[in-house]
Amino acid sequence: MNVQIEIQLIAIVVALACSTLGVFLILRKMAMMADAIGHTILFGIVVAFFITHDLNSPLLIIGAALTGTLTVFLVESINKTKLVSEDSSIGLIFPLLFSIGVILISLYAGDVHLDTDAVLLGEIAFAPFNRFVVNGVDIGPSSLYIMGAILIMNIVYVSVFYKELKISTFDPNLAMALGISPGIMHYSLMTLVSLTAVGAFDAVGAILVVAFMVGPPTAAYLLTDDLKDMIFLSGIIGTISVVLGYWTARIFDVAIAGMMAVMVGAIFLLIFLFAPDRGLLSIMRRKKRQKYDFAQISFLMHVINHEGAKDEREELGINTIHEHLGWNKEFVKDIFNNLYKSNLVYIEDDIIRITDKGRDLAISNAEEIVNGI
Amino acid sequence: MSLINIFSDYTLRTVALGSALLGAISGVIGTYTVLRKQSLVGDAVSHAALPGIGIAFLLTGSKNIEWLLLGAFISGWLSLYIVNSIIKNSKVKYDSALGMILSVFFGLGLVILTYIQKIPDSNQAGLEGFLFGQASTLLKRDVIVMSIVGGAIIIIIALLWKEFKLLSFDPEFCQVSGFPKEKLDLILTTLIVIAIVTGLQTVGVVLMSDMIIAPAVSARQWTDKLSVMVILSSIFGGLSGVIGTIISSSTRNLPTGPVIVVIISAISIISLFIAPGRGIIWRRMRDKKNKKRLNRNIILNSIYNLNIEGNRIQGYSLEDLSISKGDFNFPINTIEKELEKLETLDLVKGKDEKWYITEKGINEIEDFRGRLEE
Structure with a gap:
């Protein structure tokens, strides 16, 4: 297989594995988690690496993934004391674990082949160098197999527990009443999230995993219900x-994973601006039209209110x-x-008059507005 | 290396001063982000500042802190503006918008940094330091810039003290009482971005968010007063800056930013546990004490009840008390233990295996019941 295709394939598998879980993350308002x-997971990777001395060992991946679960647990423990708000608990825990990870790497930098930049930023261009060899036959880059396995696991998890995930996401109380433990769903989801993040870190880096987990689902959220x-x-x-x-x-010869994250942002921006119905432009157009429609009704009501009154020449004069x-x-x-064209008003002796059609329209609309309130 | 070095070693003194300033400034500003539940804004702004640093370097070709900070400020501010426009104009939730924008901006930052690296002779070395901070490269110049920025922030906060207080505790009231809420919000957000940006050089984009949160969370545990919280928070921040610098300078290869974060996190954890009144240990102790007093009062109450119903001079045996009606049933030895304690307080009197309530006990329980009814 061509290296270029391999790199893209790995990244696509990462993106799919991330977005499958990411959908539930953003619906549960857990994006920042x-x-x-x-x-x-930097902390987990470092500690697990000290034990296994092999970045591709499955033990390292599992060990590091448990750090993610530990993070969730710690955040929730702090949260439960009610001394700190939820966002602050997240903000307290992750820099601490991250810092310990960085310190460990720096202290033992000489002894281990692992540097912070690699974990944090990743380098997908190097991903195909690590080959998966079975019986002396090279069957492709090992990260493709690792991420492929994680992707399959995520898909199986989401399809098997689809109903449970859906209910516990949208209505935790109903889930509880139906005997689905929101806690179990929460922890299983978060464990898979950290497993995916660990598997993806050497391809795209720990921070950009977040772009793939949160970005595409957020963009899709604007397109469908x-x-x-x-x-x-x-x-x-x-x-x-x-x-x-x-x-x-490739064209600009810059960071590949970084550029992919930028593209996630760009696609979101396009959808945010131009999506039918929910895009910013169609919302603005709709608001403008509503404003215009409302002005027409107000105009008609003004005519109705003042017609036949003493001051109608003044109030309704053109x-x-x-x-x-x-x-x-x-x-x-x-x-x-506009109203004249639709045959709703006319001019008589420099005074604006309303037709029967206009009167009906204005009154039915006004009633609608009043009832609406 | 030791404490004395800080006064003799010029470089170390500069670095320690810079870290202390950073800690103090972010401590002050963090008070407001934590109280307004915007803690993760720091996370977003600090990550989002990266492309600004890169672009500023590309445009000016200089590594002067003023330009880099200006770039960081603009892109940090822009990221918050985009997050706000997204949540205002679509159904996207705050955390999704924040998470997405921070990672996309960070990705853009990496793209720009790699682009800069490809430029020949661009003298870009050191820009990556913004990822994790490079306190050791702080110059006197940087410290002067930081003090000016910090001074300006403190003056603005002092001038708008009442307004910011209202904005943090009761934004609705702030609006209806005629304060320009939107404008105040804008000023405060700008100050937050400035404070974050000034700290980037020392602790880096990844860890700066913690400097906004941890000192303020620690200070919050010790006081309910805003003014005390601001001062405490800046002291905690400044202290962890200095201690972190000293520790990291004492060991080779120990990065300053992460060490500062570990110190301030330790302060937070200690505060969460031992802060008087609020802390976890205090709460446990209070719960235990309350439970004890409750047990005692329940037993005193059952003697009192029996006393009213029955013969006043008659005493009650432990068995009588254990089957006495009530919502709480205690094992006999608990009752005995509690009775002994009550006796030392002169609330009951034991005689020939029988227990009598004293005048003082009657007063005590009537008093207690009266308070309950209130």
């Missing part, structure tokens, strides 16, 4: 970011009405023209 785990669609969409978004990021990084509505003259003209 993923960030914390991304940092604390369906949980299954969200999982698939975030997988697709992750894959696109990987491929785009890889080639852009040259004075804008003062009484308190609007810009151009805007009033625009509104009037």
Whole structure:
């Protein structure tokens, strides 16, 4: 296999493994816990490395993954004392474990082949160098197999416990009533999250794992309300970011994993701005239209309120009405023209009059607004 | 190396002063982020500052701290602005937006740093130091910049003391009482970003978030007063800066930033346990004491009840008390132990295996019941 394809393949597997779990993380408002785990596995990796002396040993991966679970446990223990708010508990625990990890690496830097940058930033370009050899036959990069196994584990976990995850995510009380322990779901999910982070660290680095866990699901969240669609969409978004990021990084000769994270951000930004219905632009357009519709109804109500009154020549006069509505003259003209075209108002003797059709529309709309309130 | 070195060794003195300043500034500012439950803002801003540092270097070609900090400030601030726009204009939750933006900005920072490394003769060495901090490279110049920034922050906080207090404790009231809440919010956020950015050089983008949280969380345990909390927090921050610097300078290969973080974390953990009134140990002790007093009062109460129902001069045996009606049943030896304690307090009197309630005991229990009814 070509090295370029291998790198992309590894990154795609990482992205898929991350986004499968990431969907549940963001729905459970645990995104920052993923960030914390991304940092604390450094501590786990260092300690496990001192024991195993092999970065690819499964023991190291499992040992380091337990640090993630430990992080969750510590954060929750501090949280339970009610002395510290939840975000502060996260912010207290992960820098401490991370710092101990960095200190250990620095102190024994001479003895071990492990440096902080590698763990924190990763270097996916080196990932294919480590080959998986069976009976003397090279069957591909070992990180592809490690991440592939983790991806399969994540997919199996999510499909087997789909219902449990869904219920405990959206309605923990219902979950409890149905006999699903939210605690077990929480810890099993978080253990897999840290396992995935550990498996991915030497490919993309501990911090960018967070970009893959949180970014694609957040973007998918803007596109759909369906949980299954969200999982698939975030997988697709992750894959696109990987491929785009890889080639852009190659062109400019810069950090590959960093560029992939930038692409995750760029895709999110595009969706955030242009998504149908929920994008910023369509929200703004809708707001503008609502404002305009509301102005039309207000205009009609103003006419209804003042017609036949003593001061109707003043209140409804074509040259004075804008003062009484308190609007810009151009805007009033625009509104009037629109209403006139729809045959809702007309002018008689320089006074604005309302048609029966306009009256019906205004009153039914006004009732709707009042009832709505 | 020892404490004396700090006064004689010029470099060490500069570094220690810089770390102390950093700790004090972030301690003061952290008080507000922790009280406003925005602790993780520090995490986001510090990671997001990385691309700004890179871009500032690319544009100016200099490693002068002012330019790098300006770049860091702009990108840190921008990241918060983007997070706020995302949560305001979509259904995305705060933590998702924060996590995504911090990692994406950090990724961009790495991209820019690798790009800078490829430029020949760019003299970029040292920029990576911003990842974990490089306190040992602090110059007198840097310390002067830090003191000016820190002084400015403290003056602004002193001037807007009342406003920030209101904003932190009761933002709704702040708004309805006519303070420009949005503007105050903006000023405070800007100060937070500035404080974080100034600390980056010492502890690095990854660990700076802790300097915002830990001193303030520690200080919070010791006091309920904002002014005391601000002062304590800056003392804790400054102290851990100095201690961390001394320890890391005493051993080869010991990075300053992580050591400072370990020190301030230790202070937090100790505070969580032993702070009077609030701390975990104090609470345990109080719970135990309350439970003891409750047991005693329950037993005194059952003698009192029997006394009212029955014959006043008659004493009660342990068996009588153990079957006396009530919501609580104690084993006989607990009752005996409690009765002995009550006797030392002159609340009951034991005679011939029978127990009598004293006048003082009657007063005590009536008093207690009266208080319960209130």
